Amino acid sequence: xxxxxxxxxxxxxxxxxxxxxxESFNSYFDSERRMLTVYVPDSDLDKVIDTIRNRLDFRYKExx
Numbered sequence: 143x144x145x146x147x148x149x150x151x152x153x154x155x156x157x158x159x160x161x162x163x164x165e166s167f168n169s170y171f172d173s174e175r176r177m178l179t180v181y182v183p184d185s186d187l188d189k190v191i192d193t194i195r196n197r198l199d200f201r202y203k204e205x206x
Contacts, residue, residue, distance in 0.1 A: 144187050150176050154197075161194060168181040
């Protein structure tokens with residue numbers, strides 16, 4: 143299992159919330175801290191990271 147943490151800007155919060163609802167893994171969404179934490183099996187790690195990359199705008203340094 144791997145822990146994936148994604149931080150975002152306020153404008154990207156809806157995208158993070160969608161990710162936490164879509165994935166069938168254990169995920170925790172904290173809108174106050176603008177953070178998504180997902181616990182993913184090793185076999186699905188690439189899929190989850192690709193999903194996060196596609197939904198967040200990484201041109202801004204706030205999106206990590």
